[in-house]
Amino acid sequence: MEEANFVFNMIGENWIAFAIISLLPMIFLLAYALIAILGELKISAFIQERLGPMRTGPWGIIQPVAEVVKLLQKEDITPDSANKPLFNLAPFIMFAASYAGFAVIPFSSYFVPSGINLGLFFLLAVGSLGIIGLLMGGWASNNKYSLLGGLRAVAQIVSYEIPAAMVILTIAVMAGSLDLQEIIRQQSGWFWNWFVFGGSGGWIKIIFLPFSFIMCIIYIIASLAETNRTPFDIPEGESELVAGYHTEYSGMKFAMFFFAEYANMFIVSAIITIIFFGGWNSPFGDFMGGPIWGVFWFVSKAFVFVFLQIWLRWTLPRLRVDQLMYVSWKVLLPFSFVCFLALSLLVMLK
Amino acid sequence: MKPNEIFKELKVHFGEEITELVENPSSDTYISVKPEKIDEICRFLRDNDAFKFDFLTLLSGLDLKEKLGIVYHLYSMELKHRLVLKTEVPKDSPNLPSLVRVWRTADWHEREAFDMFGINFQGHHNLIRILCPYDWEGYPLRKDYKEPEEYHGNRVPY
Amino acid sequence: MKDYFKNVWLGVWTALIGMRITIDHLFRKNVTVQYPNVHPKDKAGWMDMPSNARNRLYVDMDECNGCNSCARACPVNCISIETVRSVPGDAPPPLASGGKRNLWVSQFEIDFTKCCFCSLCTEACPTGAIVMTTEFEYSSYNRYDLVYNFVKLQNSMSDEKIAEVKEKWAEHQKEKKKEAVEPK
């Protein structure tokens, strides 16, 4: 297995390389967040037959820049009765958790910040760290709405981790590895080799296609819940909880939460891309293959799922807390068990 | 059922409590009653099969210079007829029985009448101000009401 | 069990129906009218403002005879008119439409922070001096900019003129009093 990191190949393994590697996702994240915020504003506007931001630059394309400039200047309020250390720490934990996820995301066959062979497991573990930030923020704000939001968020994320983990377990079984690069490499070739179509090889997989499809849908639903997007945006459900766990946050700290939410959106989209849609693989065999095009394929696939999240958000109403639990425990979990068994059978048959 | 028939029937049952039937060609007909047993009269009107007034449409307070008036507009869902009851209480002791136990909708209506006119509905479980703030002074819809100069540091007049 | 699967299926299916509707709208022409660029008075489409829209009031001081009926009709008392009676022989110029005038209108103030734009005043006006216009862009940084004194705005009477007619009327009153006293 060749070492897959072009930075190390270029300047060797020294601290500059590490710094560059750890900063590259950040640069990507900043650019992505601006695009995603604008995309959210514009897509929601077009769905609602509006225009969205129009007066900041041509067609409002530099609107997110204005927002960042504004948020930098806002007063940073720490409520008097809040628990100050926790209140101030929460957004950073939230952001650090989502940024840590980027450590193992393989953008291309030649670039992954940290090529550990437990990548999938790492993503699962680090992804759950964010809820500590959520709960901290909700509790430390000393606001009843925040507290309710924080508690709901924890209940929601913890319960949706389980179907998500089931899906990831299935993928681990199918790929026989937890290394993300390895998982992606197994899906190389044409698009029917992706795990959403049952992985490579064997016509027998056609029988199991529904199961892998359902598995994919389960993960998409679970990922929506983990990023607190509609229909699972209960922790910050505007109509009930004002703004949920970040009710009391203003200025840059709020921006951190906001940023973390969008980063999370990308991470889950990236995971879907990696485990089901072949990561940086080109869908058409060697056509437009290679590490540079890999980045393109990976990012554009992930953006499709970001778009899907935005699209769903502006379509569906919001679930209630108990219904949310119902969906997780009584729908997603049984279905994921069945699919797990079926796909394990597929692996044996292959 | 026409109000005059109801009036006759009520007169049979309550006698002196029912004072008069006021008819006016260009306006609504109403029955004047005394305030002391208004709850019993209303309960009778609600439960009697000939009337079935199961719906209190409106309860309004009035300022009649020396006295305060209370007007009840009743409606029957089944028989589709309406009735207006009017009663008066003196301004210095505006007490009369509450109708909360007859129609639950009387709850807020009575609170409003208390808020605006200071009519004291005896037996109401929660007779506090409803529209004005809880620490408001005076009864705004009385004709002799003067608006306060200041409320919580805000000047009231223009 | 059947219900369970039906519910799950319905949940997915109705979500897909909703998504189809929203994606349909994503590519539809949007209806937004971009206000500062497209003005509602431009007659741009069915959304434009009709000519009878009730916005800022306008008073034509050449038409106003100071009868105060608009102020009386106003439910919010946002119109305040001050008039000075003219002495005989020194009548104000007649109305632009030809009617006679006996009063000098020295102040015609409309407070647009109070006005409720109900158009009752325009109905009451006998000469049609006060009208509703389609002008709505008069937001300001200062509340007192929204109090319009149409005498000043249209310069129908200068301050000196107002002082003059007031003085004349006062003198006239004095003379009248004298006349009233003298017969005794």
Next chain:
Amino acid sequence: MGLLNRLNDPIGLDGIIFGTVEDLLNWGRSKSDWYLQFGLACCAIEFMAVNASHFDMMRYGCIPRSSPRQADFVIISGTVTLKMADRLKRVYEQMAEPKYVIAMGSCANSGGPYWEHGYHVLKGVDRILPVDVYVPGCPPRPEALQEGLILLQKKIRMEEIFRKRKRLAEEDLANQMNYK
């Protein structure tokens, strides 16, 4: 976007650097105004219409926030009663600086139709909050509110950030001199 028009400022190098930065900051604030979802009365319905597709407040970069902490300005859309006044003040105090207020409609401007007999109506929201823009109308047309919004953005663009303190200190000094 006029970022460099301070170059002609005769203040000097200070003016160029600070002026440019100030312009950038003001530009950011004026183009990204998040407003508080806060409706009071009749005007709130027109305010909602401004948010809706035909007028689309988001064109100006205005995004609704339901928490006052994250809002930049509040539109007082309707009658403020005395019972509401304390709460409104509190909501305003919860907002993070810099914050702005648009008084929309007659009621918010001066009590409107209720100024005379309204014993329970606050006669003008400027009695409790510093109002930046007054939008007349009862209720104002959606376009009128948009005009008010443009005025507010203009006002934000003209603000002084860095030299304010210096200028205020100078004025203070001058006042003291005059006093002596």
Next chain:
Amino acid sequence: MSEKKYIDIEFSQLDSERMRLFMGPQHPSTHGVLQLEVELDGEIVTDLIPHIGYLHRCFEKHAENMTYPQIIPYIDRLDYISSMNNELPYVMGLEKMLDIQVSEKVEYIRVIFSELNRIANHQIAIATFGLDSGAFTPFLYYFRDREMILTIFEKASGGRLLYNYFWVGGLAADVHPTFKEDITEAIRIIRDTNAEILNLLLKNKIFIDRTANVGILPADIAISYGVTGPILRASGIPLDLRKAEPYSIYERFDFDIPVGNGEVGTVGDCWDRNIVRFREMEESCKIIEQALKTFPSQGDVRENVPKRIRLPKGEIYCKAENPKGELGFYIISDGKDKPERVKVRAPSFVNLSALPEMSRGYMFADLVMILGSVDIVLGEVDR
């Protein structure tokens, strides 16, 4: 049953602290400036106290100081979403006392505009209800359509939201020449959007889950609380003043009264309330279409408008079916040109008083839905 009781006892022994949450007056889903004092046990609402009066604008005090035509602008501002419907009972009551017969054309225009405004009101009701449930898009689709209705009103009366259009004895102005075509076009688009919203929102499984079996109001309790309008009809009682005591020219038109029948849940739940409103929009469209067919285009709308209104001594209770319920004005005149007293029977005020009864025992998220389904307008609740 016994098992449930056992569980209840178990839970009551748990030492869980009740949380008192003050919701509003600044809250995105209180539909204005309502304050709800909610007592929560975890997520369950155990008690609810509405505090109203944050928009108490002293209407009744104003009415005592105004002449009769001057009250109409204030009546517009009671239920500011359906101003046309508000004006109707008031002018009808005064006409009855003054014994004025209005012309055929006026009656037709009044009915058409009332029904159009009813559609606009229900659009807002369903739109904001969707907003409460988290669906933002239907809100904007309905507002887009509502803009058409407002434009028609503006062309006729000059006002977009508050019209001062129905006058005693007639109308403020005649309708514009393209009135018929505008309304026909508007109705076509309204029906299109309604079909869309039905699929997008009302039939959505998540939406049904949120609203079915939530906030049930049984018929007998509804009557006891004096609830009227779509909420009462959703509880299964077909009381509509347009049918029960026909006023204006409503008896000429053929329309149905939709009632809640518990299609997806129980009779009288939140979904029923919304579907009743939804179907009423269709009925209103039917009435308007019939009215447009026989619309008399000749006639002066202001011929019977009296120059000065001076009511005879007496009193009247005039009522009409507002989109929210029975709106009544109790007018007492002492023979002057100003009324002695005008008391409003505000449907929202009465309907809101049933809210604590409806929402006890449901979850906090349901409370928002129940409040949304009551469709209150605070201007009318507080007056």
